[in-house]
Structure formats: structure tokens, C-alpha cells
């Protein structure tokens with residue numbers, strides 16, 4: 036991920052895309068363009084497939100992902116891991132658990148990590164961005180100072196530093212580390228769109244009617260400022276999955292692996308990656324494909340909402 | 347007593363690293379209860395800034411506002427933000443130029459009308475919705491109870507302007523400022539909106555400040571007309587006097603540039619030459635001098651003071667028709 040200024044520029048250009056026109060008619064015309072965009076359709080199909088997989092995983096999975104049913108085929112001494120066999124199409128993992136079932140059920144946990152991290156990042160970012168954009172002045176200066184400092188650190192480095200702060204790693208600390216990194220991104224984005232709203236004609240009109248500040252902010256500014264934030268959220272879902280995997284790979288993943296998660300599976304596979312690359316391949320492939328899906332949807336949403344790229 | 351007394355109002359924009367710029371430069375005028383007053387001038391002469399200053403809606407930073415704006419004896423410029431917000435929508439209303447962008451796109455029209463009633467009259471949601479339907483009906487929106495639930499993009503520009511007028515007049519304010527309310531609309535709709543506005547303010551006894559760049563708009567409705575140039579009032583007169591005998595060369599120029607039904611056939615419209623970009627500062631003479639057909643030497647030497655000629659006020663060294671009146675008008 037690029038550093039400093041270019042990230043800020045990317046965020047700000049997205050913020051600008053909402054300035055000219057917002058609202059229901061925009062959403063309608065954006066949807067019309069999206070429906071015909073192959074990039075969006077591919078991304079949406081990928082996401083749809085994986086969500087479906089996650090929902091059906093408990094039914095589809097042939098075995099319990101936590102049971103070491105092939106443990107007798109595991110040997111540390113000879114570095115042997117259960118190969119593919121009848122009833123176990125992917126074979127077993129280092130602990131003799133059914134790899135196919137673990138990959139299937141890993142979709143649940145991975146999507147959950149992505150969604151929770153994004154929601155937490157979004158919540159923090161919305162709070163800070165609303166404060167800064169709605170009130171301006173010193174509140175704005177203070178919030179933006181903090182946000183810009185956070186943005187100037189490469190995001191993965193920041194996530195690793197935050198992840199390392201916790202004495203013991205769990206799925207939750209991974210989520211938190213990934214989420215905190217996204218807070219400044221959402222905050223800067225929302226602040227930009229809120230400022231544009233503050234200058235807008237309809238907010239001036241609302242103020243001319245004596246509408247209270249609370250309502251100005253939450254009814255007249257915020258809903259109109261959210262478009263780019265929604266676009267960003269889909270992109271952040273992809274980033275969160277990859278960052279979570281990277282944390283696991285760097286040894287900052289959750290210690291308990293009874294419930295499978297792709298990033299963690301990938302991280303745990305690195306000791307045996309030379310002799311048994313398939314242990315890393317399946318979770319890595321899933322991570323790449325699902326992250327690609329979110330990115331394709333996010334980018335096509337961004338295009339659809341950007342008035343400059345409209346025909 | 348006047349409802350609104352604007353005295354020596356100045357609005358100076360000062361951006362970092364730029365020269366201060368007086369968009370409004372010491373203007374004074376009164377509005378009596380129920381009166382309709384016109385504020386006329388070309389784009390950029392300070393009409394919108396004047397109305398925003400009266401409403402207290404100018405940006406908080408980079409602006410210096412001087413003078414007084416007394417509404418029923420209280421200076422609006424000295425009120426706190428909260429006191430002002432209590433008055434806006436209740437005592438003072440405003441209608442803006444662009445109805446397309448002046449409504450919140452993500453909220454149904456009905457909610458936006460109701461919000462004003464809930465805010466100022468403490469109505470419950472139910473009652474407010476009923477009153478909103480009545481209001482939409484009153485401003486000529488057909489099938490109001492269905493329209494209430496619609497989003498702005500489902501309404502045409504004219505319908506949105508009607509809805510905005512309904513919001514501005516929902517609490518029967520005593521003063522309504524209409525800032526070019528028809529400029530963004532189709533010509534056929536313009537006349538409807540204007541007659542609706544004058545009918546409504548007449549019914550409710552609301553005083554109206556009609557802001558426009560089009561003398562034709564004020565011709566039909568205003569009792570008194572202020573002509574603005576470069577942030578100053580250059581001529582004020584009753585509607586009939588102004589149209590029958592414009593004295594300021596700028597007013598005369600504006601009149602000559604609008605089509606008149608009673609003009610002899612073949613008479614060509616004559617636009618005012620040049621543009622506001624040619625203005626010189628008031629400090630060294632008359633801002634209009636570079637464009638003025640009547641300009642004399644004095645016009646680039648001394649700034650013309652406001653003078654009184656009967657009921658008429660005039661700021662000109664060499665007015666159209668008779669020589670300039672000699673009685674200077676001190677700032678009240």
C-alpha cells in the first residue's frame with residue numbers, strides 16, 4: 036500500500052466524487068450503470084458465491100473441522116501429513132483435521148473478521164469524521180492532525196504495531212488491529228464529504244428554516260455524505276481480509292485455531308510450505324479470490340458514483 | 347414603525363493573502379409590515395450577500411459584517427446563533443434561487459415541510475403531516491398527500507420551488523426574502539411562481555424582499571424598488587416613479603434592456619455596455635463610471651453621495667433628465 040500523500044489524495048478524490056450530486060436519484064442512476072458493468076457483475080458473483088458458501092458450510096462440510104480424525108497419519112519425525120484420500124479430498128492438516136472442511140468453514144470466520152473489522156473501523160471513522168466535518172474549527176484541526184499522523188504510517192506496519200501491543204493474540208485482537216488502521220481512512224473521507232455538505236445549498240436552505248444543529252448534522256449532512264464511505268467500506272473488506280492474513284503470517288494471528296480462519300491457516304502453513312504447499316494454497320487462493328471480489332465491486336461502485344467518469 | 351431597518355450594512359470578505367472585498371458597502375433600507383420591496387441589480391452586485399447577512403447565514407470565518415439589521419427593534423446581527431435559529435423559519439423566511447439543489451435529496455418532501463412545523467410550532471408528527479398536506483395544497487401542488495411521501499427527484503423544478511415556498515411560509519413569518527426565486531425556472535413557470543408568491547404574502551400579511559436581476563419581475567409586484575450597483579444602493583423610488591422616470595443612468599440602462607409591450611415597434615433593446623468587471627472602486631469615484639453614458643469628470647474624482655429628490659433617493663453626479671438634487675441624505 037502506498038504511503039502518506041498518495042493515500043490522502045486517493046481518499047480526497049473519493050470524497051470529491053460526492054460533492055456535486057447525492058441522493059436517491061444518484062443511487063438510481065448509479066445502479067443502472069452498475070447492472071451493465073461486467074467488472075461489477077464478476078465481483079458481485081464472487082462475493083455472492085462466498086457468502087453462500089459461508090452460509091451453507093456447516094451443511095456442506097463432510098467433517099467436523101476441529102476433530103483430529105487423521106491424527107494417526109501425522110508424524111513430526113517424518114514430516115508426513117495426511118494426503119488426499121477417500122472422504123478427504125484435500126487430505127488433512129498438520130494436526131490430522133480434514134482440510135476440505137476447514138477451508139469450507141474458514142469462509143465463515145474470514146468473512147466475519149472482515150465484516151467486524153470494517154464495521155469497527157467504520158464506526159470509529161464515522162464518529163471522528165462527523166465531529167470534524169460538522170463542527171470544523173479546533174475540533175476539526177485536532178481530529179485531522181491525529182488522522183493524518185496515522186495515515187502517514189504504512190497501514191500494514193501500523194496494524195502489526197497495534198497487533199503486537201496485545202499480550203496474547205486472539206481473533207478479536209486481530210480484528211481490532213485491522214480495524215483501527217482503517218479508522219483514519221474513513222474519518223478523512225467522511226470529513227471531506229461532510230465539509231462539502233456544509234457548504235451545500237440544501238443545508239443553507241435548512242438553516243434558513245431554523246432547523247436545529249443536531250438535525251442539520253444527522254439528517255441533512257450525514258446521509259448525503261455517506262456515498263463514498265459505502266464505496267470505501269467494500270474496498271476495506273478486501274483490505275481487512277488481507278491484513279488479517281498478513282498478521283497471522285507474521286505470527287500475530289489468533290493462538291487458538293480450533294475454529295478455522297483462512298488467514299490463520301495460511302500463517303500456520305508456513306512451517307511446512309516447502310514440503311506441503313497445498314496447505315497454504317487453498318486458504319491463500321480463497322483469500323485472493325474473495326478479496327478480488329470485494330475490490331472489483333468497490334472499484335466499480337466508485338466509478339459509478341463518480342460524476343467525472345459518467346457518460 | 348418599520349418591520350426591518352437595515353442601516354449602513356457592510357459585508358467585507360477577507361481571505362488570507364487577498365485584499366479585503368466589500369461585497370455590500372453600506373446599504374440602508376426599510377421594510378414595513380406587509381410591504382413588498384425590490385432589490386435589483388446585475389449578478390455580483392451583492393444581492394445574495396445582503397440577504398444572507400440579514401438572515402445571519404454568512405460563513406462564520408473570513409467575513410466582517412458591520413452596521414445594524416433591526417427586526418422589530420432588535421438587531422439581528424447581535425443575536426446569538428441560537429436566538430437567530432429560533433427566528434429563522436418562524437419570523438424570517440427565505441426562498442433560494444435553485445430549487446433543484448435547495449432540497450435535501452434523501453428525505454421525502456413531506457418530512458422536510460413537517461420538520462419546520464415540528465421545530466417552531468411544537469407539532470406532533472401526525473398534526474405536522476396534516477398541516478404539511480394543507481400547505482402543499484395551498485402552494486398549488488396537486489395530490490398533496492401523495493406528494494408528501496415523494497422524494498425531491500420525483501418533483502419538477504417548479505414543484506420543488508413551490509414546496510420550498512411552503513416550507514418558508516409554513517410558520518407565517520413576518521418577513522420573506524425571495525432571492526431570485528424564478529431565475530432557475532422555465533419562463534412559463536416563472537410567472538406562476540411569482541403570482542403565487544405575491545398572493546401568499548398578501549394573504550398572510552408577510553413583508554417581502556424580492557431580489558432579482560430582472561426589473562420586469564419587480565414591475566408587477568413591488569411597492570418600492572432599490573437598485574444596487576457594486577454593493578451600494580444607487581437609486582430608490584416607488585415602482586411607478588422608477589419605471590416612469592428612471593434618474594440613475596444604471597437604472598435607465600436596465601430599463602432600456604428589458605422588452606416593453608408599450609415600446610414602439612422597431613425599437614431595439616440596448617444592453618448596458620461593458621460588465622461589472624469594469625467597475626472602479628467607490629472610493630475614487632463612481633463604480634459605474636467606466637460603463638456610464640452620462641459620465642462627467644466628477645465621476646472619476648469624487649464618489650457620488652446619496653441625495654434626496656422628494657421620495658426618491660439617488661447616487662449620481664449627472665443623472666438622467668434634470669440635474670442632481672442637492673439635498674444630501676445623511677446615513678440615518
Ligand SMILES: Nc1ncnc2c1ncn2[C@@H]1O[C@H](COP(=O)(O)OP(=O)(O)O)[C@@H](O)[C@H]1O
Nearest residue numbers: 359369387388389390391392393394395396405
Ligand atoms: N463566500 C464568499 N466569499 C467571498 N466572496 C463572496 C462570497 N460570497 C459572495 N462573494 C462575492 O460577493 C459579491 C456579491 O455576490 P452576490 O451577493 O452573490 O451577488 P448577487 O447580486 O449576484 O447575488 C460577488 O462578487 C461575489 O464574488
Ligand code: SF4
Nearest residue numbers: 632635638645662663
Ligand atoms: S455618478 Fe457619473 S458615472 Fe456614476 S452613474 Fe452618475 S453620471 Fe454615471
Ligand SMILES: [Mg+2]
Nearest residue numbers: 393394525526
Ligand atoms: Mg445571487
